[in-house]
Amino acid sequence: MKMLVRLKPWSIGIIGACLVSGFLAPRAGWAQESVSVRAGLVKGTLPADDPAAAAWNSAPASEFPLSPQVHWPNRILEVTAQSVKVRGLHDGKQVSILLEWADPTEDPDDAAALEFMVGDKKAHFAHGQPMAQVEGGPVNIWFWKNKDAKILDMNAKGFGTLKVQDQQDVTGKGVYQNGAWKVVFTRPLSTADAVNDAQIKPGDFINIAFAIWDGKKDAAGDLKEKGSQKAVSSWWYFRAEPPPDYSGYLYAAIAIGLAAGFQFVVIRKLKKGAST
Amino acid sequence: MKGGSLFKPAILIVGVYLFLKFALPLFTAPLPASLIFLYLALTTTGIVIFATLSGQSTEAFFGPITRFLSGEGLAGGMKTARLLVLVLFPLLVGWQTYSSTAPSEQPPAENRTVHPAPPGEFVGLSNPIPNTPDNVMAGKGLYAAFCSPCHGGNFDGKGMAAKGFNPPPANFSDPTTIAMLQESYLFWRIKKGGVGLSIEGMPWKSAMPRWEVELKDEQIWKIIMGEYDGAHQKPRTWE
Missing domain, CATH: 1.10.760.10 (Cytochrome c-like domain)
Structure with missing residues (x-):
């Protein structure tokens, strides 16, 4: 008894389209500009103390808007720096982060800082201040000031708790050119002091925040921005990119082999069944 | 109309999919892909159970599939379609495996509750x-x-x-x-x-x-x- 196969090619097309559209269904994603800084892996030398190095041109820049620090007194309602451009590079051992922002004047008290959470606990972006319903952790702050020509490695857990670490791990340099600052911060990706230092593991997204001070003085000789009166961002993400990972292709190849093998076995069995 | 026993389920599955994807969201929030997939899997299971209730219906249901896959007596367009399915299926499995094992390049998604309950x-x-x-x-x-x-x-x-x-x-x-x-x-x-x-x-x-x-x-x-x-x-x- 021979039966006709009535499946029309177009009906197969519809079934196929449904299958494919099921696989193509939108997945949870995150598409927004500059939510993270990506520090690419470099093979050669890291521009660890050279904010003007050509190597930085190859690093993609992320830009983050800045606000005056209004969260706690003494607050400020207007600041010079409106945004900060951030680039990152790492060589598997050390990470360098370059900040770039517009400032019409070079002043001895111009300053900038990076902030990270330390450990597993979340920390408030304002110096890790205590939160009512969540137990927070400390923050690690890397602070550069023009006149000091060095970077301080500090910690805070709440207002008024800012403390310079005994062990200083961060180096860097600032260069003022054409109405803009470029400051590079460099530190080993990981340090021995996991209690106080942010640990940067390639591939992991960690939180980062920024602060900029315009050290210009007003007519009375007072600093326009100082201490808590600064331009700030809230938390964004930072990632030191991991070495390229091709294992996905290998797994896909194995899956294709298995699926093809399964097909072969099934069809052979069907053919045997049909011929008996 | 023996081939119809395969044609009807196909129409049913497409219909259920279109209903879940486009018609239902007119009254509810859009359904997540995983839920649509679950409903389609249930529909397919139902169809298979129904089709295998008797020996005759089993043959009517699986016969065309068996002949299509084994290539017995196929000609023209159907021959090409069979080849296409045999090539596409492993590729689809490979692609699915790749996209589920490839490391994520995106920052963690944040599901922040805008108005959490007050104390x-x-x-x-x-x-x-x-x-x-x-x-x-x-x-x-x-x-x-x-x-x-x-x-x-x-x-x-x-x-x-x-x-x-x-x-x-x-x-x-x-x-x-x-x-x-x-x-x-x-x-x-x-x-x-x-x-x-x-x-x-x-x-x-x-x-x-x-x-x-x-x-x-x-x-x-x-x-x-x-x-x-x-x-x-x-x-x-x-x-």
């Missing part, structure tokens, strides 16, 4: 300040001094200090903010600030000051009045 002591409080033009005016003055730098002179969340903050300051003229909240909720949010939020509100990201440090309760209640009036919204009530 018990802030539920159901009513504004003790009489709603008089003077008090509303006073509230607006306090708003201008303390709140407008971020929440904006127009109550739209677009103050000059707003743009660096993530999450952005609330836009009170948006009907999904203060219009769907009670006054007691605003009292909690203003008094305790961003750091007063519960964990699902991600308090570590909020720039909202803890105003209890600088303002009296009475001033906060007046600000709430000024805010509703200025944003042309009404507090939510339970009557």
Whole structure:
């Protein structure tokens, strides 16, 4: 008894389209500009103390808007720096982060800082201040000031708790050119002091925040921005990119082999069944 | 019409898919892909059970599939279709494997609850300040001094200090903010600030000051009045 196969090619097309559209269904994603800084892996030398190095041109820049620090007194309602451009590079051992922002004047008290959470606990972006319903952790702050020509490695857990670490791990340099600052911060990706230092593991997204001070003085000789009166961002993400990972292709190849093998076995069995 | 036993299920599956994907969202929220997949899997299971109830229906259902896959007596378009299926199936499996094992390049997705539940002591409080033009005016003055730098002179969340903050300051003229909240909720949010939020509100990201440090309760209640009036919204009530 021979039966006709009535499946029309177009009906197969519809079934196929449904299958494919099921696989193509939108997945949870995150598409927004500059939510993270990506520090690419470099093979050669890291521009660890050279904010003007050509190597930085190859690093993609992320830009983050800045606000005056209004969260706690003494607050400020207007600041010079409106945004900060951030680039990152790492060589598997050390990470360098370059900040770039517009400032019409070079002043001895111009300053900038990076902030990270330390450990597993979340920390408030304002110096890790205590939160009512969540137990927070400390923050690690890397602070550069023009006149000091060095970077301080500090910690805070709440207002008024800012403390310079005994062990200083961060180096860097600032260069003022054409109405803009470029400051590079460099530190080993990981340090021995996991209690106080942010640990940067390639591939992991960690939180980062920024602060900029315009050290210009007003007519009375007072600093326009100082201490808590600064331009700030809230938390964004930072990632030191991991070495390229091709294992996905290998797994896909194995899956294709298995699926093809399964097909072969099934069809052979069907053919045997049909011929008996 | 023996081939029809395969044709009908195909139509049924396509119909169910189109219904779930396009028709149902007219009445409900769009269904997640995983739920659609689950429903389609259930439909397919139902079809297979129905088709295998008797030996005859089993043959009618699986016969065409068997012949299609084994290639017995196929010609022309069907021959090409069979080849296509045999090539595409392993590729699809490979692609699916790749996309599920490839490391994520995106920052972790954040599911922040914008209006998490307030602590018990802030539920159901009513504004003790009489709603008089003077008090509303006073509230607006306090708003201008303390709140407008971020929440904006127009109550739209677009103050000059707003743009660096993530999450952005609330836009009170948006009907999904203060219009769907009670006054007691605003009292909690203003008094305790961003750091007063519960964990699902991600308090570590909020720039909202803890105003209890600088303002009296009475001033906060007046600000709430000024805010509703200025944003042309009404507090939510339970009557």
